[in-house]
Amino acid sequence: MLLEAALALLALAAAMAARPWRLLASRKPLAHEAHGAPSALWTPLLATLAILPWAWALPTLHRMPLQLQWSGACLVLLMLGWPLAVPVLLAVGAIAALVSPGLSWADALGLAVWQGVVPATLALLLGALLRRGAGTHALGGVRPFVYVLGRAFLGTAACVFVAGSLSQWAGHTLPGVGEQLSLVARWLMAWGDAVVTGMLCAVFVAFKPEWLATWSDRLYLHDKKP
Numbered sequence: 199m200l201l202e203a204a205l206a207l208l209a210l211a212a213a214m215a216a217r218p219w220r221l222l223a224s225r226k227p228l229a230h231e232a233h234g235a236p237s238a239l240w241t242p243l244l245a246t247l248a249i250l251p252w253a254w255a256l257p258t259l260h261r262m263p264l265q266l267q268w269s270g271a272c273l274v275l276l277m278l279g280w281p282l283a284v285p286v287l288l289a290v291g292a293i294a295a296l297v298s299p300g301l302s303w304a305d306a307l308g309l310a311v312w313q314g315v316v317p318a319t320l321a322l323l324l325g326a327l328l329r330r331g332a333g334t335h336a337l338g339g340v341r342p343f344v345y346v347l348g349r350a351f352l353g354t355a356a357c358v359f360v361a362g363s364l365s366q367w368a369g370h371t372l373p374g375v376g377e378q379l380s381l382v383a384r385w386l387m388a389w390g391d392a393v394v395t396g397m398l399c400a401v402f403v404a405f406k407p408e409w410l411a412t413w414s415d416r417l418y419l420h421d422k423k424p
Contacts, residue, residue: 199304201368202311209284209315218281221411238408242277243286250274250290254309255298267313267372267387269361272354273395275318275325277402279411287314312365320357325349325412341418346403349412351396359388 222237253268275283291310295301301309328348362384366372372380399410407413 199307202307205311206288206307206315209319210288213281213284216281218279218285221279221282238406239278239282239411242274242409243282246270246274246277246286247289247293251293251297254290254294254313255301258298258300258305267362268394269313269317269358269391270395271314271317271361272321272350272357272391273398274314275321276350276395276399276410276412280318280322282411283318284315287318290314308365308370312361312368312370316364317354317357317361320360321349321353324353324357328353329417342403345413345418346396346400350399351392354395355388355392358391359385362388 221239222243250270253270257267271283271287274287277283278286288310291306291314294309295303295306328344363381366377366380366384371377372383375383402409403413407415
């Protein structure tokens with residue numbers, strides 16, 4: 199628990215230093231938005247707080263042979279950005295502990311760190327690497343696919359699996375599943391997370407790009423001169 203508490207406090211301090219509330223106060227409009235439009239991030243933020251705690255608490259609300267775990271952290275990261283996603287994901291863990299009598303505060307902290315903060319941070323780092331490639335003129339018109347396939351789909355699978363493996367190394371094993379089978383289960387669950395994240399991000403890019411704080415028309419749509 200000390201490791202999880204330290205990681206949560208470190209991530210929260212770094213996120214607060216970036217003053218994430220500014221994203222909610224005023225969002226820089228995209229190319230297709232009216233100048234001075236209010237932030238649209240309240241919608242994904244409130245949806246996250248309303249839906250994700252139940253997904254995290256579900257394994258403790260029902261007895262199942264395999265406690266399927268859905269993270270959703272990479273989707274939250276893509277929608278809100280890392281500084282805002284960190285406090286929101288920590289709040290999701292706290293709400294999950296309130297709605298599930300079988301989830302202790304220590305377990306909720308572990309969920310918030312290993313299913314929330316860690317995969318979101320890994321997705322942030324992966325996104326920085328992909329943005330460097332997406333910013334080159336050579337990629338041209340394939341840049342939207344870099345975002346949807348690279349960050350939302352394949353990136354989610356990789357980040358969620360790595361975070362799950364780290365949590366297992368820290369002692370958080372899946373109940374009733376052997377250590378080697380736990381890695382297989384985490385790999386399969388990571389792809390479930392990736393499918394949902396990739397599908398929703400593809401829809402949002404097409405119809406609601408203002409719900410994606412990490413999406414940029416300038417970076418992913420407009421060609422740059424070399």
